[in-house]
Amino acid sequence: MTQNHGFDTLQIHAGARPDPATGARQVPIYQTTAYVFRDADHAAALFNLQEVGYIYSRLTNPTVAALQERVAALEGGAGAVCCSSGHAAQIMALFPLMGPGRNIVASTRAYGGTITQFSQTIRRFGWSCSFVDFDDLDAVEAAIDENTRAIFCESIANPGGYITDLDAIAAIAQRAGLPLIVDNTSATPYLCRPIEHGATLVVHSLTKYMTGNGTVTGGCVVDSGSFDWSTSDKFPSLSAPEPAYHGLKFHETFGALAFTFHSIAVGLRDLGMTMNPQGAHYTLMGIETLSLRMRQHVANAKRVAGWLETHPAVAKVTYAGLPSSPYADRVARICPKGAGALFTVTLKGGYDACLRFVDGLKIFSHVANLGDTRSLVIHSASTTHRQLSEAQQIAAGAAPDVVRISIGIEDAEDLIADLDQALNRA
Template sequence: MTDEQGPRAYGFDTLQIHAGARPDPATGARQTPIYQNTAYVFRDAEHAAALFNLQEVGYIYSRLTNPTVSALQERIATLEGGAGAVCTGSGHAAQIMALFPLMSPGDDVVVSNRLYGGTVTQFSQTFKRFGWKAKFVDMDKPGEVARACGKRTKAIFCESICNPGGYVTDLPKIAAVAEKKGLPLIVDNTSATPYLCKPIEMGATLVVHSTTKYLSGSGQAMGGAIVDSGAFDWSASDRYPSLSEPEPAYHGLKFHETFGPLAFTFHSIAIGLRDLGMTQAPMNAFLTLLGIETLSLRMAKHVENAKKVAEWLENDPRVESVSYAGLKSSPYYRRARKIYPKGAGGLFTFAVKGGYEACVKLVDSVEIFSHVANLGDTRSLLIHSASTTHRQLTPEQQEAAGAGPNRVRMSIGIEDAADLIADLDQALAKATA
């Protein structure tokens, strides 16, 4: 729709419902249908050839493109303020796909030492099999980030709100380092979501998500996404030949020259999904579309509840400390207020007096909270990271990530805060008896 001044700029609440969701042209169905099929009939041989030559946009095979997944991609890209997006089967797949067009054997990526434990393992161990290397640094020290960037560095990677510790990254400062070094900044925005934070507005090149978490919102659909800002000049140097140089598989086509701001997105579909096959299922895309329709409502409640629970825990004598940037006592409080004005999210950790054993007793004693390896659910969740999600890391890595042996990770849901506090009260009583 337009007004007298031109196209109207819609608000977040409107876009989370309408972006990418048009009435089905065949039936008029208002909700995006689940296109649960694998292949699409070509109009004729010329049409098929044009699709395979990337001369025309359309549907060939659901490993590459699918109408339900396309709707989700458009919605996420719109909410993040990106030029395009590609959805994958999981958040871990999104991380691989984000780096795939950028990296070659012998290259490295500078990454935060406060990443999710599974990401640390993927970057430090699995990447070696590709000939890639990860350099772990403290993102609170931009100078250290800059010094870690070398000739073979291809990207900088961090989380907006870190899992599990709840630390908030000063994205404008890290983006300034990336710009000075001529590198793309990749930000995992899973914990914050575009409702609380838009990394692209702060200088990020790519944004990745585990859509399994807050975007889906109900713990029912696996998925990942990569959003491209469309602003990075892939041809400014010879550092990114996959995007700037001729592609043999498409008769010498140059992705950046041909597709401009959508070069990364087209490459990720035409080569990434084609060859790696990390495709998101249409059913999961449909469920995630439904989840995003209430994202702003849920995130506001997540933040409200997290603040109440964190404040209660901070004042409980059985608790040593609480790591939540929404607390005035947090060293990240001012940064969070500036960069994440709508709140510091629903994820944080707290340390229990009694250490490892007390944490184990706590997770075994809760009744409303669910002890699961997930976050971003409407239900409140908790886990002892040191014995589960971060178990493979060294003690030093665990402490750096905010997952020490005396800490429990909380993902606060949208239940009544009083009930959550009462559940933690009785569980702490048993854990510290």
């Protein structure tokens, strides 16, 4: 398959070929740890990165490889590497770029777990992060210094459904000679293709919309293949000789696939954040219906968000698909097929009303997830963003009086009825 095919064709066929041994049409689950080498020379060539093939399933697996090819095709990337979760994908994206004393600049509007990972956990590696309001372009530019190695944001931010002006942020990254990493989990490549807006790397929690059925945890990093890793000395992991491979230079050797090969040959080899083949199989099946699901998600979200905006118990709805949203003008440019299905509502009754509202819902599931076919709800300030200060919660769009809603693909009238009875009870 080529990227010239339409999205609906790619989501079914990219990476999937009839199994040469059996003719099986669906991608088989290659549930194996290791692979037999043809001979000693073949084994040596694989370990020297002189030949592409399968060695050990911590590194490469045919089922996972099919998924990698499919996600890369949908995003318009040169290559991709899958891993165990969305959080793992973020570390995998940063790993070849960073070093002790280096930093990243990230949007304040991000998933609470990401804020914790970037503000706390990565410090153990000697990395740091500056959080900036990405609507303040001057502040983004000012936060970059000689030790900055990446800029990070979400296309549609979790939890508030805020849409990032990717074109403007990409222009800043380009002027600074830095890669732009975009988390495209909430949008999926059906609604937004960040590489077309200047992103260098795209990360996904495949756990969410890409799989779509709440059965898998998985992550993916898609490489645009467009960044010149050798234009400066900032990225020695990709441009300088690699001691573990007899001085091989990844960018010089692999060109547009340098980041992808490094993430497999070094990242998965040493970090071991591997995706299992059964999980990859479930995600491949989920992606086959991605466009159908996303169209229904968006249609339902517009209907439900519009209704919520008129409810007397609701102070605010953050959905960018509403004409009242300050980010409505970005939808046509960044997410032309819709603003997604994730947003927040601010309740006039405050924190306690939010808890009563969540407990009163019957169709909506109260879970720490999003992007399921089922409609989901969570009070972020008491759960996913609990570790943050109130100021950080407010900056992230998860204030104490805010509830996050992920709209599923059920009948919209049933969702509205459920929300109505729970709001009245709250």
